[in-house]
Amino acid sequence: MTTVCVNNIFKCFGNKEVLKGINIVFEEGKVYGLFGKNGAGKSTLLKIILGLLLPTQGSVSVFGKNPRDGGLKEVSYLSENLAGYFDLNAYDNIDIIAKMQGVKLRKEEIFKILESVNLKEVASKKVKDFSLGMKRRLQLAFAFCIGDKKLFILDEPTNGLDIEGVFWFKEKIKEVKEKKDKTIIISTHAFEELENVIDEFIIIHKGEIKKKSDVCDLEIKNKKFVKVSNKDTEKFTKLVDLLKLNYTRVANTEFIVEENEKINLLEQIVVNGIKLQRFETYRETIKSVFKAVTKE
Numbered sequence: 500m501t502t503v504c505v506n507n508i509f510k511c512f513g514n515k516e517v518l519k520g521i522n523i524v525f526e527e528g529k530v531y532g533l534f535g536k537n538g539a540g541k542s543t544l545l546k547i548i549l550g551l552l553l554p555t556q557g558s559v560s561v562f563g564k565n566p567r568d569g570g571l572k573e574v575s576y577l578s579e580n581l582a583g584y585f586d587l588n589a590y591d592n593i594d595i596i597a598k599m600q601g602v603k604l605r606k607e608e609i610f611k612i613l614e615s616v617n618l619k620e621v622a623s624k625k626v627k628d629f630s631l632g633m634k635r636r637l638q639l640a641f642a643f644c645i646g647d648k649k650l651f652i653l654d655e656p657t658n659g660l661d662i663e664g665v666f667w668f669k670e671k672i673k674e675v676k677e678k679k680d681k682t683i684i685i686s687t688h689a690f691e692e693l694e695n696v697i698d699e700f701i702i703i704h705k706g707e708i709k710k711k712s713d714v715c716d717l718e719i720k721n722k723k724f725v726k727v728s729n730k731d732t733e734k735f736t737k738l739v740d741l742l743k744l745n746y747t748r749v750a751n752t753e754f755i756v757e758e759n760e761k762i763n764l765l766e767q768i769v770v771n772g773i774k775l776q777r778f779e780t781y782r783e784t785i786k787s788v789f790k791a792v793t794k795e
C-alpha cells in the first residue's frame with residue numbers, strides 16, 4: 500500500500516531551484532534512507548511532504564490526502580532543528596506533547612518513556628540545560644513513544660547521539676518495522692550507521708533523484724576490486740575494454756570491475772602478464788554508490 504506519493508515536485512526559493520522534478524512513492528512496511536550532501540534538498544522535500552512548505556509545482560499525497568488537508572494525523576515528525584519547550588523540564592515536555600496529540604499519559608507512563616531514552620534521572624531538569632544528545636533523545640521520545648503513528652519522518656535523527664543512543668534508535672526502528680503497517684523515512688548523513696536498518700535508499704543530489712535502490716541489491720552484485728601496478732594500468736584498461744567489462748576507475752591504479760558473462764578475469768590477467776597488487780570481491784555499500792552518483 501502506498502503511504503506517500505510525491506508527484507513531479509519542483510521547489511524554488513527566489514531564483515534558486517532547490518527541487519527539480521522529484522517523483523517517489525513510499526510504501527507501507529518499509530524503511531527508507533534519504534541521502535544527500537548538505538543543501539541537496541532533503542529537508543525541503545520532507546517539509547513539502549509534511550505540508551510545512553508548498554511546492555512551486557507538483558503535488559504530494561499522504562495516506563491518499565493532501566498533507567494540509569488531514570493527511571498528517573498519523574505522522575510522527577522529528578525535525579533536524581531541536582523542538583520542545585526548553586524552559587520546561589523533560590517530564591513536562593512529554594506530558595504537554597502527549598496532551599497536544601490527545602494522548603493521556605499517567606505519571607508512571609511518562610517516567611517509563613523517559614527511562615527508555617535514558618532521561619529518567621534528569622526528568623526534572625530544564626531542557627535548555629540538556630546537552631545536544633540529551634535533547635535529541637527527548638525528540639526521539641516525542642517521535643516514537645507518544646501515540647501510535649503510521650508514518651515516521653525523521654530528519655537527521657541520530658545527529659548528536661552517542662553510540663548507545665544510535666543503538667537505541669536502530670532497535671526502535673526494527674521494533675516499529677516489525678509491526679508491518681508503518682513507513683519510516685530517514686534523512687541522514689549516517690550511511691554506515693543505518694545501512695542495516697534501511698530497506699531502500701534514495702540519493703538526492705542538487706535537487707534531483709540520482710538513485711533509488713533496494714539495499715539487498717547492493718549485496719547481490721558480483722564485482723571485483725582490482726589494484727594493478729602503476730606500469731600496468733594501460734594494459735589492464737585495454738584488457739577490460741577487450742573483454743567488454745564495465746569498470747569504474749576509483750584511483751589511478753584501482754578499478755572496480757563488473758564480472759559479466761562469467762569471464763574469468765583473473766585468468767586473463769595472468770595470461771596477459773599484468774602485475775596485480777590486489778584482487779578481491781568488492782561489496783557495494785550505500786557510501787560507495789553515493790560517492791559514485793554524486794561525483795562532480
Ligand SMILES: Nc1ncnc2c1ncn2[C@@H]1O[C@H](COP(=O)(O)OP(=O)(O)OP(=O)(O)O)[C@@H](O)[C@H]1O
Pocket residue numbers: 512517535536537538539540541542543544579
Ligand atoms: N526557507 C528557505 N529560503 C531560502 N533558501 C532555502 C530555504 N530553505 C532551504 N533553502 C535552500 O535550499 C537548499 C536545500 O536546503 P535543504 O535544507 O533542503 O538541504 P538538505 O539536503 O536538507 O541539507 P543538509 O544536509 O545540510 O540539512 C539549500 O541551498 C538551502 O540554502
